[in-house]
Amino acid sequence: MWPFLEGSPTIPLTIVNTLASGLEERSASVTAIVDTGYSGFILLSEQLFNRLGFEELANESTSGRLADGSLVRMRSAYGTLRISDLEFDLDGLVETCKGAETILLGMDGIQGLALTIDSCAQESSARTCS
Amino acid sequence: MGVITLKIDDKIERELRQRAGELHGASKGAISKSVEEAITTWLSAPRRAVRPARTFIAISDGKRVAQGNDLKLLAMDLRSQGLDPRRVEIQTIPAHPKEVNLGLPIRSRTR
Numbered sequence: 001m002w003p004f005l006e007g008s009p010t011i012p013l014t015i016v017n018t019l020a021s022g023l024e025e026r027s028a029s030v031t032a033i034v035d036t037g038y039s040g041f042i043l044l045s046e047q048l049f050n051r052l053g054f055e056e057l058a059n060e061s062t063s064g065r066l067a068d069g070s071l072v073r074m075r076s077a078y079g080t081l082r083i084s085d086l087e088f089d090l091d092g093l094v095e096t097c098k099g100a101e102t103i104l105l106g107m108d109g110i111q112g113l114a115l116t117i118d119s120c121a122q123e124s125s126a127r128t129c130s
Numbered sequence: 131m132g133v134i135t136l137k138i139d140d141k142i143e144r145e146l147r148q149r150a151g152e153l154h155g156a157s158k159g160a161i162s163k164s165v166e167e168a169i170t171t172w173l174s175a176p177r178r179a180v181r182p183a184r185t186f187i188a189i190s191d192g193k194r195v196a197q198g199n200d201l202k203l204l205a206m207d208l209r210s211q212g213l214d215p216r217r218v219e220i221q222t223i224p225a226h227p228k229e230v231n232l233g234l235p236i237r238s239r240t241r
Binding site: 039 | 184186200202205208215216222226227230232234235
Protein backbone atom coordinates (compact mmCIF):
# COMPACT_ATOMS: atom_id res chain seq x y z
CA MET A 1 0.00 0.00 0.00
CA TRP A 2 1.30 3.44 -0.90
CA PRO A 3 0.10 6.61 0.84
CA PHE A 4 -1.64 9.38 -1.10
CA LEU A 5 0.30 12.52 -1.83
CA GLU A 6 -1.69 15.74 -1.61
CA GLY A 7 -4.91 13.74 -2.00
CA SER A 8 -3.74 11.80 -5.07
CA PRO A 9 -2.80 8.13 -5.48
CA THR A 10 0.91 7.44 -5.88
CA ILE A 11 3.22 4.65 -7.01
CA PRO A 12 6.88 4.44 -5.98
CA LEU A 13 8.95 3.42 -9.00
CA THR A 14 12.35 3.63 -10.63
CA ILE A 15 12.88 5.40 -13.93
CA VAL A 16 15.70 3.85 -15.93
CA ASN A 17 17.45 5.25 -18.97
CA THR A 18 17.83 1.78 -20.46
CA LEU A 19 19.38 2.86 -23.75
CA ALA A 20 22.13 4.74 -21.94
CA SER A 21 22.92 1.77 -19.71
CA GLY A 22 25.86 0.80 -21.90
CA LEU A 23 27.24 4.28 -21.54
CA GLU A 24 26.47 5.01 -17.92
CA GLU A 25 23.66 3.50 -15.88
CA ARG A 26 21.23 6.26 -15.04
CA SER A 27 18.18 5.70 -12.91
CA ALA A 28 16.19 7.45 -10.21
CA SER A 29 13.79 6.18 -7.59
CA VAL A 30 10.78 8.48 -7.36
CA THR A 31 7.19 8.67 -6.22
CA ALA A 32 4.85 9.30 -9.14
CA ILE A 33 1.32 10.62 -8.91
CA VAL A 34 -1.18 8.61 -10.92
CA ASP A 35 -2.94 10.98 -13.32
CA THR A 36 -5.67 9.37 -15.41
CA GLY A 37 -6.17 12.66 -17.27
CA TYR A 38 -2.67 12.30 -18.73
CA SER A 39 -2.71 9.88 -21.66
CA GLY A 40 1.08 9.53 -21.92
CA PHE A 41 3.61 7.30 -20.16
CA ILE A 42 5.44 9.34 -17.53
CA LEU A 43 6.06 13.07 -17.21
CA LEU A 44 9.22 14.27 -15.45
CA SER A 45 10.51 17.67 -14.46
CA GLU A 46 13.00 19.08 -16.97
CA GLN A 47 15.72 18.85 -14.33
CA LEU A 48 15.19 15.11 -13.74
CA PHE A 49 14.76 14.43 -17.47
CA ASN A 50 18.15 16.03 -18.12
CA ARG A 51 19.83 14.44 -15.11
CA LEU A 52 18.88 10.96 -16.33
CA GLY A 53 20.41 11.71 -19.71
CA PHE A 54 17.16 11.59 -21.67
CA GLU A 55 17.91 14.93 -23.32
CA GLU A 56 20.85 13.26 -25.09
CA LEU A 57 18.48 10.71 -26.58
CA ALA A 58 15.55 13.03 -27.13
CA ASN A 59 14.42 12.53 -30.67
CA GLU A 60 10.67 12.21 -30.52
CA SER A 61 8.79 15.45 -30.73
CA THR A 62 5.32 15.39 -29.20
CA SER A 63 2.70 17.88 -28.13
CA GLY A 64 0.69 17.96 -24.97
CA ARG A 65 -2.89 19.21 -24.99
CA LEU A 66 -3.85 20.92 -21.78
CA ALA A 67 -7.31 20.72 -20.29
CA ASP A 68 -8.24 24.12 -21.79
CA GLY A 69 -7.35 22.90 -25.29
CA SER A 70 -4.05 24.74 -25.66
CA LEU A 71 -0.93 22.90 -26.81
CA VAL A 72 2.51 22.73 -25.19
CA ARG A 73 5.67 21.37 -26.78
CA MET A 74 7.06 18.24 -25.13
CA ARG A 75 10.54 16.75 -25.20
CA SER A 76 10.60 12.99 -25.05
CA ALA A 77 12.82 9.91 -25.18
CA TYR A 78 12.34 6.22 -24.60
CA GLY A 79 12.92 4.80 -21.13
CA THR A 80 11.79 2.14 -18.69
CA LEU A 81 9.77 2.37 -15.53
CA ARG A 82 10.35 -0.33 -12.96
CA ILE A 83 8.23 -1.25 -9.95
CA SER A 84 10.51 -3.54 -8.01
CA ASP A 85 7.85 -4.63 -5.51
CA LEU A 86 5.85 -6.10 -8.39
CA GLU A 87 8.82 -7.26 -10.52
CA PHE A 88 7.33 -5.09 -13.22
CA ASP A 89 9.14 -3.35 -16.11
CA LEU A 90 7.47 -1.23 -18.77
CA ASP A 91 9.08 0.65 -21.68
CA GLY A 92 7.59 3.85 -23.04
CA LEU A 93 8.01 7.47 -23.98
CA VAL A 94 9.35 9.53 -21.07
CA GLU A 95 8.30 13.16 -21.46
CA THR A 96 8.94 16.59 -20.04
CA CYS A 97 7.80 20.09 -20.77
CA LYS A 98 8.47 23.61 -19.54
CA GLY A 99 7.07 24.11 -16.07
CA ALA A 100 6.66 20.40 -15.27
CA GLU A 101 7.42 19.85 -11.60
CA THR A 102 5.40 16.88 -10.39
CA ILE A 103 6.14 13.38 -11.68
CA LEU A 104 2.96 12.15 -13.33
CA LEU A 105 2.26 8.55 -14.27
CA GLY A 106 -0.18 8.52 -17.16
CA MET A 107 -2.55 5.97 -18.64
CA ASP A 108 0.15 4.52 -20.93
CA GLY A 109 2.33 4.03 -17.85
CA ILE A 110 -0.16 1.89 -15.98
CA GLN A 111 -0.79 -0.57 -18.81
CA GLY A 112 -0.56 -4.06 -17.38
CA LEU A 113 -1.39 -2.97 -13.84
CA ALA A 114 -4.56 -3.34 -11.78
CA LEU A 115 -4.70 -0.32 -9.48
CA THR A 116 -6.70 -0.09 -6.29
CA ILE A 117 -7.45 3.35 -4.90
CA ASP A 118 -8.65 3.43 -1.31
CA SER A 119 -9.82 6.95 -0.55
CA CYS A 120 -10.95 5.93 2.94
CA ALA A 121 -7.45 4.89 3.98
CA GLN A 122 -5.82 7.42 1.60
CA GLU A 123 -3.75 4.61 0.09
CA SER A 124 -3.26 2.99 -3.28
CA SER A 125 -1.91 -0.38 -4.34
CA ALA A 126 -1.31 -2.30 -7.55
CA ARG A 127 -0.81 -5.77 -8.91
CA THR A 128 0.21 -6.99 -12.34
CA CYS A 129 -2.41 -8.33 -14.72
CA SER A 130 -0.86 -11.76 -15.11
CA MET B 131 11.79 -34.41 -19.02
CA GLY B 132 10.08 -32.42 -21.77
CA VAL B 133 11.36 -32.33 -25.34
CA ILE B 134 11.19 -29.08 -27.36
CA THR B 135 12.36 -28.76 -30.96
CA LEU B 136 13.57 -25.22 -31.67
CA LYS B 137 14.50 -23.23 -34.74
CA ILE B 138 17.04 -20.49 -33.98
CA ASP B 139 19.30 -18.09 -35.85
CA ASP B 140 22.59 -19.68 -37.10
CA LYS B 141 24.73 -17.08 -35.31
CA ILE B 142 22.95 -17.68 -32.01
CA GLU B 143 23.31 -21.44 -32.47
CA ARG B 144 27.09 -21.10 -33.01
CA GLU B 145 27.42 -18.93 -29.92
CA LEU B 146 25.24 -21.31 -27.91
CA ARG B 147 27.34 -24.35 -28.88
CA GLN B 148 30.56 -22.50 -28.08
CA ARG B 149 29.35 -21.27 -24.68
CA ALA B 150 27.81 -24.64 -23.80
CA GLY B 151 31.12 -26.32 -24.59
CA GLU B 152 33.01 -23.84 -22.43
CA LEU B 153 30.65 -24.27 -19.50
CA HIS B 154 29.70 -27.92 -19.62
CA GLY B 155 32.34 -29.51 -21.82
CA ALA B 156 31.64 -31.70 -24.81
CA SER B 157 29.14 -33.89 -23.01
CA LYS B 158 25.94 -34.92 -24.78
CA GLY B 159 23.65 -32.89 -22.54
CA ALA B 160 25.72 -29.67 -22.61
CA ILE B 161 23.36 -27.78 -24.90
CA SER B 162 20.20 -28.91 -23.09
CA LYS B 163 21.74 -27.92 -19.78
CA SER B 164 22.74 -24.48 -21.13
CA VAL B 165 19.33 -23.83 -22.69
CA GLU B 166 17.64 -24.88 -19.45
CA GLU B 167 19.83 -22.42 -17.52
CA ALA B 168 19.05 -19.64 -20.01
CA ILE B 169 15.30 -20.28 -19.80
CA THR B 170 15.45 -20.35 -15.99
CA THR B 171 17.18 -16.95 -16.02
CA TRP B 172 14.63 -15.59 -18.48
CA LEU B 173 11.71 -16.84 -16.38
CA SER B 174 13.13 -15.26 -13.24
CA ALA B 175 13.50 -11.82 -14.89
CA PRO B 176 10.94 -9.11 -14.03
CA ARG B 177 7.69 -9.69 -15.84
CA ARG B 178 6.96 -7.25 -18.60
CA ALA B 179 3.57 -5.71 -18.93
CA VAL B 180 0.82 -7.21 -20.99
CA ARG B 181 -0.04 -4.69 -23.68
CA PRO B 182 -0.08 -4.65 -27.46
CA ALA B 183 3.34 -5.69 -28.77
CA ARG B 184 5.57 -2.77 -29.68
CA THR B 185 8.84 -3.06 -31.58
CA PHE B 186 11.58 -0.54 -30.86
CA ILE B 187 13.74 0.34 -33.84
CA ALA B 188 16.86 2.47 -34.29
CA ILE B 189 17.21 4.51 -37.46
CA SER B 190 20.47 5.90 -38.83
CA ASP B 191 20.77 7.68 -42.19
CA GLY B 192 17.21 6.66 -42.97
CA LYS B 193 17.96 2.96 -42.47
CA ARG B 194 16.88 0.59 -39.73
CA VAL B 195 20.09 -0.46 -37.99
CA ALA B 196 18.80 -2.24 -34.89
CA GLN B 197 15.58 -3.43 -33.31
CA GLY B 198 14.18 -5.17 -30.27
CA ASN B 199 10.88 -6.08 -28.68
CA ASP B 200 11.92 -3.99 -25.68
CA LEU B 201 14.50 -1.32 -24.91
CA LYS B 202 16.86 -3.79 -23.25
CA LEU B 203 17.06 -5.88 -26.42
CA LEU B 204 17.41 -2.78 -28.57
CA ALA B 205 20.26 -1.54 -26.34
CA MET B 206 21.98 -4.92 -26.64
CA ASP B 207 21.63 -4.89 -30.42
CA LEU B 208 23.07 -1.36 -30.60
CA ARG B 209 25.92 -2.28 -28.28
CA SER B 210 26.80 -5.42 -30.23
CA GLN B 211 27.22 -3.25 -33.33
CA GLY B 212 29.16 -0.54 -31.52
CA LEU B 213 26.41 2.00 -32.20
CA ASP B 214 25.91 4.95 -29.85
CA PRO B 215 22.21 5.28 -28.88
CA ARG B 216 22.68 9.06 -28.88
CA ARG B 217 23.51 8.99 -32.58
CA VAL B 218 20.42 7.13 -33.77
CA GLU B 219 16.75 7.95 -33.88
CA ILE B 220 14.51 5.63 -31.90
CA GLN B 221 11.02 4.88 -33.16
CA THR B 222 8.38 2.29 -32.39
CA ILE B 223 6.04 0.15 -34.43
CA PRO B 224 3.21 0.91 -33.99
CA ALA B 225 4.19 4.56 -33.57
CA HIS B 226 3.37 6.51 -30.43
CA PRO B 227 0.70 9.21 -30.82
CA LYS B 228 2.23 12.60 -31.59
CA GLU B 229 -0.11 14.27 -29.15
CA VAL B 230 -0.94 13.40 -25.54
CA ASN B 231 -3.59 14.78 -23.23
CA LEU B 232 -2.15 16.51 -20.19
CA GLY B 233 -5.52 16.77 -18.53
CA LEU B 234 -9.06 15.74 -19.20
CA PRO B 235 -10.68 18.23 -21.58
CA ILE B 236 -12.80 20.88 -19.92
CA ARG B 237 -15.40 23.14 -21.43
CA SER B 238 -17.04 26.03 -19.70
CA ARG B 239 -20.59 26.93 -20.62
CA THR B 240 -22.37 30.17 -19.83
CA ARG B 241 -26.11 30.54 -19.93
